[in-house]
Amino acid sequence: MAQAGRGRWKIENENNNVLKTKGYHLEHNFGHGKQYLSATMLSLNLLAFLFHTVLEWSDEQYALLRQVLARRQTFFEDMRALTRSMVFESWHHLMDFMLKGLKLESKLALKLRPNLDTS
Numbered sequence: 001m002a003q004a005g006r007g008r009w010k011i012e013n014e015n016n017n018v019l020k021t022k023g024y025h026l027e028h029n030f031g032h033g034k035q036y037l038s039a040t041m042l043s044l045n046l047l048a049f050l051f052h053t054v055l056e057w058s059d060e061q062y063a064l065l066r067q068v069l070a071r072r073q074t075f076f077e078d079m080r081a082l083t084r085s086m087v088f089e090s091w092h093h094l095m096d097f098m099l100k101g102l103k104l105e106s107k108l109a110l111k112l113r114p115n116l117d118t119s
Contacts, residue, residue, distance in 0.1 A: 061095035064104055 052072075055062045069075040078098070088094040099105055 059095070061092070061099060064107060065095065065098055065102070068102060068104060 056066055057063075066072075066075060069078060079094070082088075082094065082097070086097075088097065
């Protein structure tokens with residue numbers, strides 16, 4: 001029983017560490033004295049983390065960009081800088097633009113079609 005508790009504690013600490021230090025800015029509180037503000041901000045942070053995890057599993061472009069821009073904070077800062085100065089038609093247009101800028105189109109093509117002969 002103690003081993004199971006320690007295992008759960010370790011998982012929770014690792015998850016909280018990601019939320020605190022990897023670009024989500026989760027803090028112990030988001031302001032005392034405001035009714036429901038802390039719970040709302042925590043919920044939004046958890047939803048963002050869940051959404052990004054699902055994207056890593058389901059979107060090949062996003063997964064490749066996250067692999068190359070390994071730090072979440074770097075990835076978020078790059079996206080923020082691009083979307084401040086440019087308007088993109090869609091999520092896929094933004095991902096295509098980032099892939100082209102980092103010269104990763106060929107890596108994505110190989111990832112999507114690994115059986116293609118490149119010679």
